[in-house]
Amino acid sequence: MRGQISIEYIAIVAMVLILTIPILYYATSKSTEDTRLNDAGSTVEAIQSLADKVYYLGKGTRDYTTVTIPSGVTGATAVGHEINLTISIYNGKNDIVKTTLAPIGGVLPTQKGTYKIYATYDINGTVIISY
Secondary structure, eight states, rough: OOOHHHHHHHEEEEEOOOHHHHHHHHHHHHHHHHHHHHOOOOOOHHHHHHHHHHHOOOOEEEEEEEOOOOOOEEEEEEEEEEEEEEEEEETHHHHHHHEEEEEEEEEOOOOOEEEEEEEOOOOTOOOOEEE
């Protein structure tokens, strides 16, 4: 009788684990995707803020900010008045775009990591973005 009860408890625990493991996997993968998307949004906002700040302060101004580029970034541009970060997420590609008041140009990193992004307002009236 005791052996049967033990086997039933083991079976119940096994069923609970079989049901909860996929839910936990889905929750952690969704959380990871959300974190990457938030990091990408914060990065673009920080670069936009930096470009506008340098633009407001006038020609010859140079400043920097530190940003974290998440994994999955496939493209990053700073052209015209737009900063665009393309990230592969949720089984597709998403563009995160912010518009600046400053005319900008330059190169942004696409590899995962933490970078110092520099903005320089040159004499030609363009904010140059570099890292």
